[in-house]
Amino acid sequence: MANALTTYHSKRDFKKTPEPKGRVARARKQPRYVVQKHRASTLHYDFRLEADGVLKSWAVPKGPPRTAAERRLAVYPLSYIDFEGPIPAGEYGAGTVEVWDTGTYENLTEKDGKPVPPGRAIRAGHIAFALNGNRLRARYALTRVGKDGKRERWLLVKMKR
Numbered sequence: 001m002a003n004a005l006t007t008y009h010s011k012r013d014f015k016k017t018p019e020p021k022g023r024v025a026r027a028r029k030q031p032r033y034v035v036q037k038h039r040a041s042t043l044h045y046d047f048r049l050e051a052d053g054v055l056k057s058w059a060v061p062k063g064p065p066r067t068a069a070e071r072r073l074a075v076y077p078l079s080y081i082d083f084e085g086p087i088p089a090g091e092y093g094a095g096t097v098e099v100w101d102t103g104t105y106e107n108l109t110e111k112d113g114k115p116v117p118p119g120r121a122i123r124a125g126h127i128a129f130a131l132n133g134n135r136l137r138a139r140y141a142l143t144r145v146g147k148d149g150k151r152e153r154w155l156l157v158k159m160k161r
Contacts, residue, residue, distance in 0.1 A: 004054045004075055011092040018085050022077020024053040031118060033131060034081045034102045035064060040095035047156065048076060049105065049129070049142075052119035055080055058154055063100075064136060065158045103133025128159065 004024050014021050031050040038046050038059075045063045048055040055076040084098050108128040109121040121127035125144035131137060139159040146153045 004052065005077055008076055013091065016088050017091045018083075019087060020077055020079035020083055022054075022079040025078045027053060030104045031107070032078075032081055032103065033105045033129075033133070035060075035100045035133075035136070036083070037063075037098050037100040038093065038095060039097075040087075040093055045100060046097075048081070049118065049122075049127070050078060050081070051117075051122055054078060056119075056122055058142065058156065060156055064140070065156060068158045068160045101133045101135040103131060103136070105132065106130040108139065 005022060009021070012019060028050065033047070033049050034055070036046045036048070038044055042061075045060045046057055047060045047064060048057045050056075055078055057076050081102065082099065086096050087094050106129060107115065107118045107121070108130055109116040109118070109126065116124070118127060118129075122142070126141065128139065128141040130139045139161070141157050141159055143155050143157070144152055145155050
């Protein structure tokens with residue numbers, strides 16, 4: 001797991017950007033999440049779930065869905081969870097980042113009636129979770145739906161109660 005942040009580190013010059021360098025951290029009893037509004041080349045939201053000691057990240061073009069009918073396509077260090085500020089021009093993700101929502105989440109993913117750890121669920125391509133945040137208090141699921149070349153495509157849906 002020590003290489004979990006290699007790609008993140010390779011895309012940044014930490015002498016130029018205020019983004020946290022971070023490290024792989026220990027798991028918490030109650031994992032956290034953050035939704036960051038990112039004004040980059042296009043406005044989008046970065047949806048991040050804590051798993052395996054890092055933040056697993058998905059870009060969500062229009063923000064998290066508010067109803068079960070809406071659909072959204074969708075690894076950063078844990079220290080990114082409260083990052084806000086400008087990312088300088090010329091740097092990866094250049095633009096302004098602000099925390100839009102934050103809180104904890106409960107992993108709801110099960111297989112054969114037994115809980116599946118968040119990191120394993122994400123690697124398997126499906127995780128269900130309940131968000132307990134300032135703005136978002138609902139159940140969601142992320143499901144891998146395919147690939148575009150090397151990039152995975154994920155669908156973020158709000159689950160019915």
